[in-house]
Amino acid sequence: MADFTSSFGQDSVHPVPRDRRSMGFFSTFSLWVGANVVVTTVFTGMLLVPDLPYLQAIAIILLGSLVGGVALALTGNIGMRTGLPTMILTRGAFGHRGAALPSAVNTIVLIGWSWIQAYMAGLSLDHAVEYLTGYSNVALFTILTEIIVVVITIYGHRGIERTENLIATAMLVLSVVVFGYMFMKFNIGNLISMAASEHPQLTVMVAFDIVVATAFSWLSSASDYNRNCRAERTAIVGTYFGYNVATLVAMGLGATVSGFSILGNMTQTYDPTELIGQANPALGFVAAVVIFLSVVSTNVMALYSATMSYLAIFPGHRYWIPTAVMGIIATAGAMLQNWLLEHFQNFLLMVGTLFIPVGAILLTDYYILRRKNYDALEIVTGHKKLYWYRNGVNVRAYLAYIIGAAFAYYFSYVHTLPTGATVLTFLLTSGVYWVLMKAGASAEGESRAEYGLGEEA
Numbered sequence: 015m016a017d018f019t020s021s022f023g024q025d026s027v028h029p030v031p032r033d034r035r036s037m038g039f040f041s042t043f044s045l046w047v048g049a050n051v052v053v054t055t056v057f058t059g060m061l062l063v064p065d066l067p068y069l070q071a072i073a074i075i076l077l078g079s080l081v082g083g084v085a086l087a088l089t090g091n092i093g094m095r096t097g098l099p100t101m102i103l104t105r106g107a108f109g110h111r112g113a114a115l116p117s118a119v120n121t122i123v124l125i126g127w128s129w130i131q132a133y134m135a136g137l138s139l140d141h142a143v144e145y146l147t148g149y150s151n152v153a154l155f156t157i158l159t160e161i162i163v164v165v166i167t168i169y170g171h172r173g174i175e176r177t178e179n180l181i182a183t184a185m186l187v188l189s190v191v192v193f194g195y196m197f198m199k200f201n202i203g204n205l206i207s208m209a210a211s212e213h214p215q216l217t218v219m220v221a222f223d224i225v226v227a228t229a230f231s232w233l234s235s236a237s238d239y240n241r242n243c244r245a246e247r248t249a250i251v252g253t254y255f256g257y258n259v260a261t262l263v264a265m266g267l268g269a270t271v272s273g274f275s276i277l278g279n280m281t282q283t284y285d286p287t288e289l290i291g292q293a294n295p296a297l298g299f300v301a302a303v304v305i306f307l308s309v310v311s312t313n314v315m316a317l318y319s320a321t322m323s324y325l326a327i328f329p330g331h332r333y334w335i336p337t338a339v340m341g342i343i344a345t346a347g348a349m350l351q352n353w354l355l356e357h358f359q360n361f362l363l364m365v366g367t368l369f370i371p372v373g374a375i376l377l378t379d380y381y382i383l384r385r386k387n388y389d390a391l392e393i394v395t396g397h398k399k400l401y402w403y404r405n406g407v408n409v410r411a412y413l414a415y416i417i418g419a420a421f422a423y424y425f426s427y428v429h430t431l432p433t434g435a436t437v438l439t440f441l442l443t444s445g446v447y448w449v450l451m452k453a454g455a456s457a458e459g460e461s462r463a464e465y466g467l468g469e470e471a
């Protein structure tokens with residue numbers, strides 16, 4: 015019987031062999047541009063102005079991305095070197111079974127991103143169509159966006175790479191149009207000299223922290239795509255360069271739109287399209303197209319990564335089934351509409367709390383403790399129990415995770431630090447994990463082989 019699913023992606027969690035890699039420099043660059051030119055990142059940029067003066071906001075966006083992008087490129091590089099998706103890689107530190115927790119959390123968080131972004135795309139598309147025809151139906155446009163997302167994602171990473179190759183360039187060009195118009199129409203000098211809020215909610219360090227956290231929010235997906243990269247150097251440069259260009263464009267756009275909208279006494283809204291449209295309806299239409307494309311190119315990645323994380327727990331399932339099911343969930347949740355936008359800043363903080371410790375543990379385990387050495391086939395199959403620890407769980411990674419997450423939670427929600435908590439959480443978790451692993455390997459007399467650390471030292 016001809017199976018209609020045979021043309022769908024057959025992606026799995028097994029290592030991608032080097033001779034089947036599909037991504038060179040341009041693909042890698044485009045993929046990370048497509049991921050990060052996204053309405054939620056524009057929205058993040060809008061949060062920075064006028065709490066900070068415009069030029070300071072831009073400087074922090076640049077600096078925060080340059081710093082956060084290092085962690086992203088390094089995480090993607092583990093995928094390039096092993097051919098494995100990120101959540102399978104967390105088995106190396108958390109244990110063969112222990113990795114189920116970060117994988118489950120990642121699946122849920124990625125669906126959360128999809129919800130917010132699908133709704134914002136629906137809003138933008140609605141404005142664009144309403145401007146042209148007078149017809150308005152946000153729910154319908156949200157659903158249409160997600161249908162396109164599911165149809166692309168069901169073809170697996172190749173469908174996504176083709177989409178990013180097309181969309182990334184288009185978005186960069188259109189963003190330049192939007193920027194160019196704004197700088198011609200409005201006075202950039204006023205923007206630069208605009209007074210910052212008298213009672214800002216964000217300090218400079220917290221703003222820096224938010225920008226860095228945006229990079230960290232992608233760590234959990236990085237290897238899912240970079241496992242398809244052919245060469246290490248192009249993968250690192252493409253990821254780093256793509257991430258930074260995209261974040262500067264998207265967050266910079268948000269900061270600029272927010273600044274001009276305040277100077278122009280416009281009604282403040284969550285939707286950048288509406289702000290731009292208040293200044294010029296035709297330009298609002300261009301912005302709506304950019305935002306729609308930005309969501310399609312990001313939500314395909316969120317859905318794909320959610321599927322990979324699901325498969326990291328249930329590796330036997332066929333790729334397209336969880337993709338379709340989660341696509342439906344991602345669409346349904348987008349109907350929460352404004353509730354999603356009202357809770358966006360909390361969501362960002364939550365993602366930081368849950369994921370910065372995972373990223374810290376993964377990077378410390380791979381680059382420092384295991385000196386860039388994972389046995390890719392063994393991580394997936396577990397035949398030799400090399401990453402088994404005790405009963406499949408590395409209690410030390412869990413302990414470090416709990417300490418890191420508790421620290422992040424406390425210093426983000428209960429007692430906000432003037433420095434923000436992202437960078438500190440990363441360093442603390444990394445240090446705690448390193449100490450626990452070193453102490454465990456020597457003091458308790460357990461064999462180093464049990465921890466897969468080799469025989470040296």
Ligand SMILES: Nc1ccnc(=O)[nH]1
Pocket residue numbers: 052054055127128131231232312313316
């Ligand atoms: N990490 C992420 C940031 C923004 N959007 C996403 O879907 N994911």
